[in-house]
Amino acid sequence: MKLHLLDRSSIVDRSLTVSHNLYQNFLRIWHFHVEFELVVIIQSSGMRFVGDNIEKFDVGDIVLIGKNVPHMWLNDDKYFEKDSSLEAEAISVHFKKDFLGPDFLNVPEMQPIANLLHRAEQGVKFLNADENVINELKILVNLDPMAQIIKIIEILSLLSKHKEYQLLSSSGFLNSFHKTENRRLDKIYEYVFENFNSPIGSGDVAKIVGMNKSAFSRFFKKTHRKPFTKYLNEIRIGYACKLLLENNESITSIAFLSGFNNISNFNRQFKMIKGKSPSSYFNYHKS
Numbered sequence: 001m002k003l004h005l006l007d008r009s010s011i012v013d014r015s016l017t018v019s020h021n022l023y024q025n026f027l028r029i030w031h032f033h034v035e036f037e038l039v040v041i042i043q044s045s046g047m048r049f050v051g052d053n054i055e056k057f058d059v060g061d062i063v064l065i066g067k068n069v070p071h072m073w074l075n076d077d078k079y080f081e082k083d084s085s086l087e088a089e090a091i092s093v094h095f096k097k098d099f100l101g102p103d104f105l106n107v108p109e110m111q112p113i114a115n116l117l118h119r120a121e122q123g124v125k126f127l128n129a130d131e132n133v134i135n136e137l138k139i140l141v142n143l144d145p146m147a148q149i150i151k152i153i154e155i156l157s158l159l160s161k162h163k164e165y166q167l168l169s170s171s172g173f174l175n176s177f178h179k180t181e182n183r184r185l186d187k188i189y190e191y192v193f194e195n196f197n198s199p200i201g202s203g204d205v206a207k208i209v210g211m212n213k214s215a216f217s218r219f220f221k222k223t224h225r226k227p228f229t230k231y232l233n234e235i236r237i238g239y240a241c242k243l244l245l246e247n248n249e250s251i252t253s254i255a256f257l258s259g260f261n262n263i264s265n266f267n268r269q270f271k272m273i274k275g276k277s278p279s280s281y282f283n284y285h286k287s
Helices: 108-122 131-140 145-160 183-195 202-208 213-224 228-246 251-257 263-274 278-285
Strands: 016-023 036-043 046-050 053-057 062-065 071-075 088-095 124-126 165-167
Touching (some): 036 071, 036 131, 088 131, 108 165, 183 202, 228 263, 251 263, 263 278
Antiparallel strands (some): 036 062, 046 053
């Protein structure tokens, strides 16, 4: 799949856009854009691609996708049949993170929404979403611009309080790391993302942040609720998924480009994290 940058900037002077999409099928393009995207599926089904996450989508799904996260909504084959009378319908909202100004999310009352947008950097699917949220999104379409601004804040507030959600793409697939207020974590992320495909270990990262290996391991596990080795393997496998989807290298080459020093360990880690072998993953998604 070739990745496309879509320009969603509007000739109209608007800080967000609300679209009611009703077509025979959704846009069949693997793409990204600088705007956040909030989508609710009104009707139709298919496969949803968000970073390296590929899952079925169906009626009622609500997903928030962050800035520059590659994604695509690919309808089932029956929606592409010549004589099909099926329709794909969704409501989508596009907005930039600073659509209400650079300091808006720094207001203490906006912290829950700021946290939600941070989670959206991997894509968020809201599980068992209340019908009220779907209705609120439907209402958005027919409101005037000022009312849309007020309503989207209300909707984002509701979603920020929703406890059941799923992060979609692995962080390893995304080509940038998240800045945090903790400089020690910044240094860890920066070093890992710059060196994950080299032979590094927890001892190397511990030196970067001025900690001994044991203290670093305890700190990292407490912060991420997983050992550093598991985190590093997830980063590497996420990057491997990116290479597989781009279809530019052999599986053996991808293993070494992703930081694994032997193919058997790569295959074992890939299956453990993704639930299938690299070849099965590629064959499943190559269409």
